[in-house]
Amino acid sequence: MKVTVLLVEDERDTRELLGRALGRAGYNCVLAADAAGALESAKTCGFLDVVVTDVVMGGDARQGLRLIGQLRAAGVHAPVVVITAYADVEKVKQALNEGAAHLLEKPFRAPALIDVIEQVRKHGGDVTHAMDLALERASLTDKERTVARHLLNGLSSTQIAEIESNSPKTIRQHVSQIYAKCGVRSRGEFFRWVYVR
């Protein structure tokens, strides 16, 4: 399964060339020219492994940094790599506070970005992203994914049945299907499978 990277950059040359280089390196690279385009892509392109965004876009000195919060609000918890042509202390501070996983200063070459992407894939995501990532890799159906999230939030089958307006029996069937797909036999093993990989 290909790793999906969302690349947000307003400079056409940089966007296209980095996109091409990432494509050659085996990533599925989704391109966006601004924050609005990025949020649109995040909705339509499925699971995102890593987001790479420029800071200054279209004359807006902070657009890329605000995008981090907007992505989180839209339910995207992927680690964000911030790329910038000029990193002053204020910018670094804001990037850190918004929750960026890495700040990369221009000029850099594609291999440097790929190194950073690999690094943040390993260490940069938060718990929510780890959960999203695990459920994505398990090829669950939408319904199974919803049930799995309830499980990971600590709800019992009866409680899940109530919330989802299903019978407890249906929910139990979904749960065994989830366990089968993940190759686990109990809820404990399932937690371990999701968070300790």
Add this chain to the structure above:
Amino acid sequence: MRHAIRDRTTDARLLVYVLLGTLAGVVYVLFDILSEARLESGTLTGAMASAHSVIDRIVPILAGALLGVCAHYLKLRAQLASANEAAARAEALKIRLQRVERDQAVWVLVAAVLHELNNPLHAIGLLLDELGDTEGDEALRSDLVSRARAQADRALAQLTILRSMRTLAEPDFERIGLHQVVGALAKDVGALAAEHGLVVQVDASRPVLANADPKYVRTILENLLDNSMHALRGVAGGLIEIRLETGHGCALVSVCDNGPPLDETVRASLFEPLRTTKTQGLGLGLPIARALARAMGGELSFDDAKKKTFSLELPLGEAS
């Protein structure tokens, strides 16, 4: 230097006074001895005798008062000297502050140029890597080469700005006719404004001389006019007024427009770098403009009590 000469003249005058005082004292002593002798011999008349006794009492009082005046004078002189010293120190500090302001303007510009230089350099690196990976496809190669050229030109443009900053770092203060600078600028900008349906009105009826650097003044005013034109985009009957006047010992150029008022947040951070409401640029125009104004010993301020007005104050040139 002028202070030293004045001090020497005052010292000479003081010596003359002291000599005159001593001479008067000697005359008094002679008069006293003479009248004493005549008093003893009984030849002094009644009027002379009473004058003698009055003078005998008054002179010591006068001498005491004179000593007091002298002491006070010396104290005042010491105070004046320290006041002069403080004024010289204040002047030196002012010059240092101006230098700091100018350095700040240069720094803000350098930061902007650095930012704008990094982007093309970054793209050129990526383009070259891509060229290295592209074999055979001639159309793609020539596209990449022409893009690399365009990025190189972009980098060169930034270097040109960097080069022009050498002159910015060494301001060239001279007595300039503000009416001429404003007139020339209004002529250049007027045509562009007319294309957007805007009117630029200049009220510079009489010559105003300022002690300033014409390059700085032009940069500042260009910035203000550019902002006004941006604010008036889409405003029917858009009008930019440039007024020139003198007052409070300074030359004043004000630029106001009838565009929509600024909202509170924009107003609060108007002169802070990297704040912008435009879709182009980095929000460095006004901070640079203010730093340049202060580097010339002037000020750039904003007021919207009546009309949205930017005021540039500059030190007056001598003949104004």
